[in-house]
Amino acid sequence: MYEDRVRNSALLDRIVSAEEAALLIKDGMMVGMSGFTRAGEAKAVPMALAARAKTEPLQITLVTGASLGNDLDKTLAEAHVLSRRMPFQADPALRKAINAGEVMFVDQHLSETVEMLRTRQLGPVDVAVIEAVAITEQGGIVPTTSVGNSASFAILAEKVIVEINLSQSTQLEGLHDIYIPTHRPVRMPIPVVSPESRVGVPFIPIDPNKIAAIVITEKLDSSSTILPPDDGTRGIAGHLSDFLQHEVKKGRLTNSLQPLQAGIGTIANAVLHGLIDTPFHDLKMYSEVLQDSTFDLFDSGKLDFASGSSITLSAEKYKEVFPNLNKYKSRLMLRPQEISNHPEVVRRLGIIGINTALEFDIYGNVNSTHVGGTKMMNGIGGSGDFARNGYLSIFVTKATAKDGKISSVVPMVSHVDHNEHDVDILATEFGLADLRGLAPRERAPLIIQNCCDPIYRDQLMDYYKRAVVRGGHTPHVMEEALSWHVRLAETGTML
């Protein structure tokens, strides 16, 4: 049994129950688990940990690729298993625990976590738990729907638990490209020179003796929670398409653009989807998470190739794509998030990054993470890897939230994830502001005019005008700069 999935026969007797495997994880350990934006997470062992925590003290530092599916972050948070969590999450229950100060959340650029582990600035990783399609004859681990940080976790950990997921299609095999940067002091260039560069091996190469336990599971990945495009997101997509066509007209881009990255969530997905109805062609993606829109673009014939670190789909798209994966396989690649987001590669390829803001301010600073300046939403994710180092950094958001009670364009953002230096283009459903080469005093009127909801426009322009009277390179009325957020907290609206 399972010989087709566990092909190194010496490992077959390491198959145990999830409960037994979970015993390798002890109170106080640092555990690295697979999983990236609800795709390819280890599913059985974390559930066993949550169960164990009911009867014994059990708290761990949990490091993953990004967010987990199957309500695992919720289950683990509610069972109080998580003392520390990094580098990303997107779960309401865990979010609550983080904002209450119960879980220490370390919000990191997604390309950096394994760099810090490798140099022992974090860690050591005691145990890695990796979901796999199969283990090869040589003991190599074939990941499932995400790579995330799995490869480095497995390489760095003292012990590795593999969850073989029988419901994950064996068509996934061959899709992954595992490349680990060489060791300093003499690190070599990462040889990725285009989205389709294959530079590594299709499995995680580790000493099979480190595989301490194998667990057989069957649970599916969760489907994504993104909403379909609506008028607002279609509006944003329209402004962006117009802008990109203008860039082509100016001769700065061709109709194949530059490799595209699109962030997580409803808005970025809708914007990418919007490229279907444009004259662009032979597009390529070099992104992090591949959402529904990637496959819509494939099916429309617009997209040539997509490199990412995970595939996260809606329930309908899931049913379409995974049984027919071979149809897409020659045009797809999954990489470690260190490589999908690597500053070196992002700059070399000249990526167009499209990420979502919670709010931005009149000078172009972006808040992607902190609601009201204090409450963590999800984390910065890979947005900073792309925004800092790419060719063009685009941030999108709807102009208002909560039925207009919140303006997403404010005098000063209440938290800065991306500063004015890293933001080229801002777009809402009302319009787009091209900030390239502009000074703060030029940006402000443009952003207010083009991006702000008309119901907040006068109020914002009034702030800006009074700020200018005070002077400065970046004029502010400092005692009022955060007053919109204070008003919202006190009265329930920024109006």
Next chain:
Amino acid sequence: MYEDRVRNSALLDRIVSAEEAALLIKDGMMVGMSGFTRAGEAKAVPMALAARAKTEPLQITLVTGASLGNDLDKTLAEAHVLSRRMPFQADPALRKAINAGEVMFVDQHLSETVEMLRTRQLGPVDVAVIEAVAITEQGGIVPTTSVGNSASFAILAEKVIVEINLSQSTQLEGLHDIYIPTHRPVRMPIPVVSPESRVGVPFIPIDPNKIAAIVITEKLDSSSTILPPDDGTRGIAGHLSDFLQHEVKKGRLTNSLQPLQAGIGTIANAVLHGLIDTPFHDLKMYSEVLQDSTFDLFDSGKLDFASGSSITLSAEKYKEVFPNLNKYKSRLMLRPQEISNHPEVVRRLGIIGINTALEFDIYGNVNSTHVGGTKMMNGIGGSGDFARNGYLSIFVTKATAKDGKISSVVPMVSHVDHNEHDVDILATEFGLADLRGLAPRERAPLIIQNCCDPIYRDQLMDYYKRAVVRGGHTPHVMEEALSWHVRLAETGTML
């Protein structure tokens, strides 16, 4: 005459006066000039422009490497020649004009300016004005004490003016390594794999026909304005040395550390100088501007090699170093700032970046540029290139400014240049905070305890405690978050 400096004889008849050369520059043009932190700037042509502006309308966009010496930014600002200025400056008069909204200042990461010019997101560059030691037989331009953006300006500009500076030592020849990234879509890896990697040519390779004018000058570079180490900076240096020794003890670094970058200014220079009295050896620098401390470290036998984009020295050090440049030459290299600061190389080499903050907050966000949140000081410079992509990102500052009236550790910074994701270590004369792997609620008490001046400590702890009562991942009392800055503006002190 000048055949030893202008070795392409076809170019000899292009030698003209500065006034005549300056006529190539017309109202409204974009002009790229050499010059990086007071080193190697074109000296005669900008003076001729300032003179011309007295009698005719003449306003340009001036792009340089970084700040200019010889009061040129002052002279140009006061003559109203600058309508737009990028990507960095450090001049009190220009600063005043920027803060008054008279000059549109575009504050950029120093690695990015030429990327934006090359892709025509900025530009075109009409004229480049480059200071040189010599022009080679083939028409290659040999820069002087800085490379900055000079190579790309000369390559991209329609016309090039060369200022041959006879007072710049011909010993500079051979020091430069000019490498220009290949064109997308197929850009190759930048082959720099260690600080001493030589990957280009020792001159700026351009078509000599583009050299439209040559001007002969003799003016020296300005000396740097840094102050010698004092008790405060020695304190900071001490804390950093202790920390780095601790890292060696932990096995995370060897006694040769990793390549060092140090920012501009008095504090960073003093910190680097402090490495003389440590057990470290065989150090290397991969930095931007090489200040006095680089040569102190060479002379002490601690430093093996230094790569930078400019050499900026105090008056005394200047007299010591430049007449004896051959003594240092085999251990020195000057590169384009795109390469000295390149995300790809910074990450690959694993640089330890030491940069200076104006202020930082209890969660580790850093303001390097905006006094009181509105008034531009100098610009972000290369600090973001190193802080985002390096191995270890250190920010230093004195705990107070203006005789204690200003605390450099505040509840919330009034402007964010580097956010918590990019800041590993903070140090003042009072101590050091190691933020790696910590959540905001863990960072705050550490920063307050270790880095804040005792006269502000209770006040800051009181803020933090009240913020925690409100909750959140990054707790704040939003209506008070900027109140220290408001109080300073109203009463003259943050106390």
